[in-house]
Amino acid sequence: MKFILSSVASCSNRIGYIKDIERLPGLMLETPMLLLYAKGGSIPHLTYEVLQMVTKDKQPLHIPISTVAHCHEAVTAFRKGIADFTGLKEYFTFCSIHDPAVATPYGFNDKNTISIWPRNGRKQLDPDKYMDMIEAFQPDMYQALCDGDTDLKSSKKRIHKSIDKSLMFFEKCLERHEKSEVLKKSAILGVVEGGYSIEGREKSAKYLADFPVFGYVIDGLHKNGPDVENLTFEDVREILEESLKHLPNEKFRILHGCWNPGTVLSMVELGIDAFDSSYPYTVTERGGALIFQNCINNLNIPSSATDALNAAEPVTDIELKPETSISAQSSSEPPEKKKISTQEASHAEEDKYVVSKTQGHTTESQSSRLNKIYELSLLDEKYAEDFTPLSRSCSCLTCQKHTRAYIHHLLQTHELLGPVLLTIHNLHHYMEFFKSIREAIKSNSLESLKRCVNERNDVS
Amino acid sequence: MPVIGKKTALRFQIKAKCKVSKARSSSMGVIHHEVDTPVFMPVGTQGTLKGLLPDQLEALGCQIMLGNTYHLGTRPGPSVIMKAGGLHKFMNWNRALLTDSGGFQMVSLLKLAEITEEGVKFQSPYNGSEVMLTPERSIEIQNSIGADIIMQLDDVVRTTTTGPRVEEAMLRTTRWLDRCLGAHQNAATQSIFPIVQGGLSKALRTESVKQLIQRDVPGFAIGGLSGGESKNDFWKMVHLTTDLLPEDKPRYLMGVGFAVDLVVCCALGVDMFDCVFPTRTARFGCALTCSGQLNLKQKKYAKDFQPIDEGCDCSTCERYTRAYLHTIVTVEPVACHLLSVHNIAYQLRLMLSIRESIEQQRFPEFVCKFMANIYTNKEYPQWIVDALAAVNIHLDPADPTAEN
Ligand SMILES: [Zn+2]
Ligand SMILES: [Zn+2]
Numbered sequence: 001m002k003f004i005l006s007s008v009a010s011c012s013n014r015i016g017y018i019k020d021i022e023r024l025p026g027l028m029l030e031t032p033m034l035l036l037y038a039k040g041g042s043i044p045h046l047t048y049e050v051l052q053m054v055t056k057d058k059q060p061l062h063i064p065i066s067t068v069a070h071c072h073e074a075v076t077a078f079r080k081g082i083a084d085f086t087g088l089k090e091y092f093t094f095c096s097i098h099d100p101a102v103a104t105p106y107g108f109n110d111k112n113t114i115s116i117w118p119r120n121g122r123k124q125l126d127p128d129k130y131m132d133m134i135e136a137f138q139p140d141m142y143q144a145l146c147d148g149d150t151d152l153k154s155s156k157k158r159i160h161k162s163i164d165k166s167l168m169f170f171e172k173c174l175e176r177h178e179k180s181e182v183l184k185k186s187a188i189l190g191v192v193e194g195g196y197s198i199e200g201r202e203k204s205a206k207y208l209a210d211f212p213v214f215g216y217v218i219d220g221l222h223k224n225g226p227d228v229e230n231l232t233f234e235d236v237r238e239i240l241e242e243s244l245k246h247l248p249n250e251k252f253r254i255l256h257g258c259w260n261p262g263t264v265l266s267m268v269e270l271g272i273d274a275f276d277s278s279y280p281y282t283v284t285e286r287g288g289a290l291i292f293q294n295c296i297n298n299l300n301i302p303s304s305a306t307d308a309l310n311a312a313e314p315v316t317d318i319e320l321k322p323e324t325s326i327s328a329q330s331s332s333e334p335p336e337k338k339k340i341s342t343q344e345a346s347h348a349e350e351d352k353y354v355v356s357k358t359q360g361h362t363t364e365s366q367s368s369r370l371n372k373i374y375e376l377s378l379l380d381e382k383y384a385e386d387f388t389p390l391s392r393s394c395s396c397l398t399c400q401k402h403t404r405a406y407i408h409h410l411l412q413t414h415e416l417l418g419p420v421l422l423t424i425h426n427l428h429h430y431m432e433f434f435k436s437i438r439e440a441i442k443s444n445s446l447e448s449l450k451r452c453v454n455e456r457n458d459v460s
Numbered sequence: 461m462p463v464i465g466k467k468t469a470l471r472f473q474i475k476a477k478c479k480v481s482k483a484r485s486s487s488m489g490v491i492h493h494e495v496d497t498p499v500f501m502p503v504g505t506q507g508t509l510k511g512l513l514p515d516q517l518e519a520l521g522c523q524i525m526l527g528n529t530y531h532l533g534t535r536p537g538p539s540v541i542m543k544a545g546g547l548h549k550f551m552n553w554n555r556a557l558l559t560d561s562g563g564f565q566m567v568s569l570l571k572l573a574e575i576t577e578e579g580v581k582f583q584s585p586y587n588g589s590e591v592m593l594t595p596e597r598s599i600e601i602q603n604s605i606g607a608d609i610i611m612q613l614d615d616v617v618r619t620t621t622t623g624p625r626v627e628e629a630m631l632r633t634t635r636w637l638d639r640c641l642g643a644h645q646n647a648a649t650q651s652i653f654p655i656v657q658g659g660l661s662k663a664l665r666t667e668s669v670k671q672l673i674q675r676d677v678p679g680f681a682i683g684g685l686s687g688g689e690s691k692n693d694f695w696k697m698v699h700l701t702t703d704l705l706p707e708d709k710p711r712y713l714m715g716v717g718f719a720v721d722l723v724v725c726c727a728l729g730v731d732m733f734d735c736v737f738p739t740r741t742a743r744f745g746c747a748l749t750c751s752g753q754l755n756l757k758q759k760k761y762a763k764d765f766q767p768i769d770e771g772c773d774c775s776t777c778e779r780y781t782r783a784y785l786h787t788i789v790t791v792e793p794v795a796c797h798l799l800s801v802h803n804i805a806y807q808l809r810l811m812l813s814i815r816e817s818i819e820q821q822r823f824p825e826f827v828c829k830f831m832a833n834i835y836t837n838k839e840y841p842q843w844i845v846d847a848l849a850a851v852n853i854h855l856d857p858a859d860p861t862a863e864n
Contacts, residue, residue: 040787042794047801049516049775071787077763078783087779119791384536385543401514401552405544409507409536416511416793 001140001187001214003031008249011241013269015441018252022185023083023140024092027058031252031273032441034434035062035094036427037101037281040119041071041086044281045416045423048087053397054424055431060092062276064099065133069118072133081138095134095142096217097125100256100278101285103225109147111165127172135180141187141214143254144173148219150195152235159195162220163204166193174211187214189254192243195220201239205246215252218243218272226282228257233266240270258282261292261374261433262454268437269446280426284419287411288375289390290426293452294433296445378422383408396428469608470651470678472710478823481851482702482729485818488679488710490608491649492548493556495523497710497731498814500717500807501558502739506531507551510739510800511793514553520774520801521808524556524608526734529601530565534586538604546606557607558734560714561598564683567616575615577632595639599652603645609712611681612640614655619687626659633657634671641675653712655683656701660693669704679710682730686715695724695847702729719748719810723830724847726814727823738807742799745789748806750833754782756799761786774805824853831855 005016016031036043036059043051043061063082068075075085083093097116098104108115113124125133130145146166150159170190177188190208194200208216221236222228244253255272258279267275283290376383376390389399390407398407398421410418433453440449471489478484488495502509502517505528509517517525527547532538536550544550547557566573566580573582579594595613602610613636615629637654644652654672658664672680682701685694698713705711710731716722717735725733738748745757749769754761756768767777768785776798788795817826827848831840840855848855 040792040794041784042788042792045511045793045797047775047794047797048779049801050513050797053513053515068787071784074762074783074787078765085781085784087781087784385540387544397513397515403544403550405536405540406507406550406552409540409550413506413531413535415506415508416796417508417513419793420511420513420797 001185003215003250003252005250010249011244011270013441013446014271014273015438016252016273018092021092021140024058024090027092029060029092030438032268032434032437033060033274034431035060035254035274035276037277038063038086038088039067039099039101041068041082041088043423043427045284045419046427050420050424054427058090058092059431060094060274061088062094062096062100063137063139064096065130065137066097066099066116066118068137069116069123069133070120072136076136082136083139093137093139093141094254094274095137095139096254096256096276097130097143097145098148098224098256100224100228100258100276101226101281103227104149104223106149106223109149109165114145114147114149127169127176130169131173131176131180134186135182138182139186141189143189143191143217143219145169146191146193146217146219148191148193149223150193150220151222152196152231154195156197156200159193159197159200159220162193162195163200166191166219167204167207170208170211174213189213189215189217189252191217191219192247193220194239194243196239198238198242201242202246205243209247213251215254215273216247218253218255221255222257224257224278226258226286229260229263229279229282231257231259231263233263237266237270240267240272244271261294261430262450265437265446265450265453268441269450277427277430280430281423283375284422284426286377287379287418287422288377288426289407289422290375290429291391292374292433293455294429295436296440296448296452378404378407378411378418380408390425391429394425394429396425398422398425398428468651468678469647469649470710472679472708474708476819476821478727478818479821480824481727481827481848481853483726483814483818483823483851484729484731485815486710486731488731490524490556490651492554492608493523495556496815498722498726498811499523499732500722500811501526501732501734502804502807503528503734503736504551505736506535507547509804510742511797512800512804514551516775516801517553517804518555520804521812522555522804524558524732525553527557527559527605527607528565529559529562529598529605529611530569532559532605533562533601538601541606542604546604548606556609557605558609558712559602559605559607559611561611561613562593562601563598563613564616564714566593577635579613595636596643599640599643599645603650606646607650609651609653609679612637612652612654614657614683617657617659617684619659619684619689621659626657626661627664630657630659630664630668633668637672637675637677641677651678653677653679653681655681655714656705657684659684660689660697662697662700665697665700666704669701673704673706677709679712680705681712681714683714685713686721691841691843692846695728695843695850698725698728698730699847699850717807719807720831720834720844722807722810723814723827724844726818727827727848727851727853729851738803739800742803743790743796745785745795745799746803747785747799748803750806750830751836752834756782756785756789758786768799768802769806772802772805772809774802776802776805827853828855 002020007014018029038061078085083089113126115122127145147162150162190213192204194204252273254274383404386404440446474484474486476485486497501524503526566582579592581592584591598613615632617629656668658668712732713730716733717737747754747768761782764782817823
């Protein structure tokens with residue numbers, strides 16, 4: 001397996017690709033890449049059949065060990081690895097330890113083990129148990145065992161324990177890796193720890209830099225789960241730079257967690273190559289649809305963007321307005337009334353109008369404000385009779401065939417199809433976002449993309 | 461054969477009749493689809509079927525789906541559905557739909573339902589207020605939903621009820637049919653089916669049919685069965701009713717969907733079936749196969765790397781093993797989707813085989829082989845032997861066609 005980069009400048013955005021994957025010789029994966037988060041071996045809510053309707057591209061999969069640990073015995077007997085076992089053998093698989101979509105309980109790691117939380121309860125892993133599992137699962141890429149139980153609040157002592165333990169784990173995993181026959185085709189990643197300590201990051205990164213690994217996971221910044229989207233880039237920037245600057249530039253770097261899209265872009269700028277899709281998953285689980293602008297110069301701004309901003313207004317304001325939705329107004333206008341050339345302008349105008357309207361509202365918490373800027377909540381009663389798609393500019397199956405009113409109904413009645421339709425849209429939207437990121441890097445226009453995506457971040 | 465007028469919302473044409481039993485293979489044309497019968501209709505209670513996309517259902521060969529008026533009338537409500545342009549558009553399903561009247565759901569789901577001549581009175585589970593579902597209101601809601609086939613409101617009694625209440629319900633059902641027909645607004649696009657009642661009484665069933673066939677209706681439902689009565693009573697009532705109903709109109713046996721029952725009732729001349737079972741059981745990890753049911757939760761499947769059914773061509777069996785399904789059933793929603801796909805594929809394939817065997821005049825042989833696959837020890841339940849014998853199909857315990 002090879003990782004090839006266009007530029008290896010330190011702490012800068014880069015375009016690259018993984019190729020010559022031993023198990024999947026024809027496959028080439030471009031970076032910055034989105035790893036599709038899988039739970040229990042399947043992308044949540046998507047069967048293989050439906051995944052094909054989202055994309056026929058063989059997107060790389062992210063399988064957290066904690067969500068498939070209960071399959072260990074069966075996969076061992078199966079002998080063909082986790083990708084084949086879960087019916088997704090054509091897909092590149094990366095195994096991490098924890099589930100990025102669920103907050104990891106903390107304080108359960110002892111001197112020689114860490115705890116994972118599969119569905120049948122806590123399970124303690126030491127490097128040998130972990131590597132037994134990896135040998136059964138035979139992922140194309142995996143991270144070494146680590147203790148990343150640190151966050152903004154961790155003490156110095158805890159951070160150093162995490163670093164030392166992780167380095168000890170790493171050496172044991174690497175030793176097993178190098179001896180293993182079945183893992184000859186797999187790539188191992190070192191894990192950089194150090195919490196929010198500059199010296200800690202330096203120590204961990206410098207130590208790992210000399211080992212023959214395919215790349216690195218930057219860990220120990222958070223304890224997973226939906227709260228990660230509230231961390232800002234400024235919270236992690238310095239620590240991230242410190243972690244990266246001591247690592248060889250030409251190697252692959254993953255950063256897990258459900259970071260919001262604005263933060264992801266800033267991390268791409270620092271040279272992170274891969275993220276997981278726990279963010280769109282988290283949005284789906286709370287009944288949200290992503291509607292942030294996911295590409296540059298998309299003058300045909302999704303109608304839904306305006307709704308998101310409506311949603312960002314305090315409730316009292318919404319009550320004052322009758323059926324506020326601007327999209328409803330514009331969609332009820334007979335099309336012939338619109339001059340072709342003004343269509344784009346009118347969208348832009350709507351956008352401006354709403355941005356200015358929402359200025360001055362600072363009552364909401366940062367997190368709920370962010371959520372409402374990037375997504376709209378289909379749980380909201382105001383969509384009950386909204387027969388427009390989630391996003392008018394979106395080409396996904398959900399937006400082509402179903403309405404907000406229908407999805408609202410499905411969520412109201414707790415029907416399984418609700419999250420299926422949201423997943424189809426959210427994953428599509430987020431994969432398109434990653435395509436835009438790669439295009440923007442190639443055309444040297446990452447700043448413009450950042451402006452588009454973050455535009456609505458200024459609403460406050 | 462009746463001449464098809466332009467105004468009929470339903471055309472029914474028998475394509476082939478089994479020369480031995482009462483089974484028939486027909487084509488039932490409704491506004492949205494040309495439905496081949498005998499047909500199984502999966503139940504999509506709230507305008508969706510267990511997480512499956514309309515595209516997937518079409519690919520599975522699903523021709524007609526059932527929606528529940530009680531649920532849809534509550535959420536999203538008739539006004540939203542009407543604004544959407546009907547349930548077809550609301551859920552983006554382009555093939556046929558059938559809705560029930562809502563009455564059965566009320567009587568079975570709501571403890572406080574009370575039936576008077578006016579209608580079914582019940583307490584709203586949402587705000588506790590008293591609500592009355594009259595025949596007129598049921599049709600009004602079903603008109604807004606816009607299904608191709610709609611059901612009259614009937615007076616539902618427990619199948620096992622006896623005495624004068626059964627007769628009262630049967631007679632009231634006819635009176636309510638007339639009110640339903642009077643209230644119906646969309647005769648050109650939607651067809652009302654009356655419901656044959658009469659409990660387990662031959663005389664009452666006969667009287668019910670006698671009254672209903674005097675009305676101008678395009679098809680008939682057989683109600684009040686499959687509710688806890690003995691199988692012996694069940695098949696006899698079906699047999700009696702299909703004997704009495706006109707041959708040139710479709711017959712819909714409500715709430716029946718176990719594979720064995722489908723095969724027997726097709727032999728007795730039934731054309732349409734619905735049942736929540738195949739999709740409900742999927743939720744609990746249960747897969748249907750030609751040799752019976754597999755509960756994939758059981759430990760014995762943990763290292764079973766075969767598909768659910770080697771002979772199944774569904775998208776689940778093409779890719780997923782029993783062992784993997786074992787790890788996700790009842791936990792991941794995806795497992796429910798995968799088993800629903802398989803179970804619906806199984807039901808629909810069974811109906812296709814029935815239709816083909818009728819058309820090729822080998823239905824009796826098909827029935828024998830089917831039963832031998834399910835009852836591998838050839839110890840057939842007596843009611844099946846009797847029901848099939850009543851239509852001249854004889855299950856021979858030593859039948860040589862039962863090799864597989
Ligand atoms: Zn979409
Ligand atoms: Zn199957």
